[in-house]
Amino acid sequence: MKNIALCIKNLTKIYNNKNYALRDISLNVISGDFFALLGPNGAGKTTTIGIISSLIKKTFGKIKIFDIDIDKNFSKAKYKLGIVSQEYNLNQFEKVENILFTQAGYYGLSKIFSKIRIYKLLNDLGLFKQREMIVRNLSGGMKRRLMIARSLVHNPNLLILDEPTAGLDIELRRIIWNYMYNINKNEKKTIILTTHYLEEAERLCRNVAIINKGVIIKNTSMHSLLTQLDVNTFLLEIKKPLKKFPVINGVKLKIKDSYKILLSIKKGININEIFNIFYKKKIEILSIRNKSKRLEEMFLNLIDNDK
Numbered sequence: 001m002k003n004i005a006l007c008i009k010n011l012t013k014i015y016n017n018k019n020y021a022l023r024d025i026s027l028n029v030i031s032g033d034f035f036a037l038l039g040p041n042g043a044g045k046t047t048t049i050g051i052i053s054s055l056i057k058k059t060f061g062k063i064k065i066f067d068i069d070i071d072k073n074f075s076k077a078k079y080k081l082g083i084v085s086q087e088y089n090l091n092q093f094e095k096v097e098n099i100l101f102t103q104a105g106y107y108g109l110s111k112i113f114s115k116i117r118i119y120k121l122l123n124d125l126g127l128f129k130q131r132e133m134i135v136r137n138l139s140g141g142m143k144r145r146l147m148i149a150r151s152l153v154h155n156p157n158l159l160i161l162d163e164p165t166a167g168l169d170i171e172l173r174r175i176i177w178n179y180m181y182n183i184n185k186n187e188k189k190t191i192i193l194t195t196h197y198l199e200e201a202e203r204l205c206r207n208v209a210i211i212n213k214g215v216i217i218k219n220t221s222m223h224s225l226l227t228q229l230d231v232n233t234f235l236l237e238i239k240k241p242l243k244k245f246p247v248i249n250g251v252k253l254k255i256k257d258s259y260k261i262l263l264s265i266k267k268g269i270n271i272n273e274i275f276n277i278f279y280k281k282k283i284e285i286l287s288i289r290n291k292s293k294r295l296e297e298m299f300l301n302l303i304d305n306d307k
Helices: 045-052 070-080 096-106 111-124 140-152 170-186 198-204 222-226 271-280 294-305
Strands: 004-014 020-030 034-038 060-065 081-084 158-162 190-194 207-212 215-221 231-238 251-257 260-266 285-290
Touching (some): 004 045, 004 190, 020 045, 020 060, 020 215, 034 170, 034 198, 045 081, 045 158, 045 190, 060 070, 070 081, 081 140, 096 140, 111 140, 140 158, 140 170, 170 190, 170 198, 190 198, 198 222, 207 222, 222 294, 260 271
Parallel strands (some): 034 207, 158 190
Antiparallel strands (some): 004 020, 207 215, 231 260, 231 285, 251 260
16 A cells, blocks of 8 residues: 555545535545546535544545544644645744744644755745745745645645635636646646646646535546547638638537637547538638537536436
């Protein structure tokens, strides 16, 4: 089990009113993986993370972090674990670097190691110039990056990110994406991501589990999940407006505006065959790009089928 970063077995959470937040879920995350845990609001993602971090008491089940049972030795397991929560939970009246030095103190890190580690994190996450600022004066994006830095101070092997880019603009999301990709690739950190930005999961994650109503309804590779889609959609830009669409079996055409067409193709149809038909009809295509949010389509289909 040493190559398993996180092992969840038969995890169940029942609240006093007999509502099941989690129903007997089991999950293995391989060491070094970039793993997506997806699901709608209330599906059980945050409850699972709360139990892993010991903030929520489970009803029954087992959790191991790098083969360390958190019920038997959480103090040892926590050194392997870093968590970035959904909500900002920073001392608003403390300086940025003091937040990180305090965190290092919780883990008994030496002052010399702490300073080297903290300054590297601040530099890597673009916060070095803000190290003496009071937290309440930071932007939302800076606070989010500070929370990531805090979770990494003790250099954990497993990092869990609960909606790390919620509410951030696309540029800040890109910065965080790139940073996470790099520490996964270069430092071999295992990362578990929950997100409602499904393009994040598709771009970053190799494996995925989808949870709904406290039950895991899909657990597979991202590639395998996406290949199950029956339809792919492209956005075409054409040179001249169309007066009439050609009729093509298995293909749906929809006007987006005078010079743009949405082209939906059923699985198994060769797109080059469609371009040949366009060529024969003297329809000149200037550009093409994949428009379909493939993971979002699959996610919605799975949730709908689970109702």
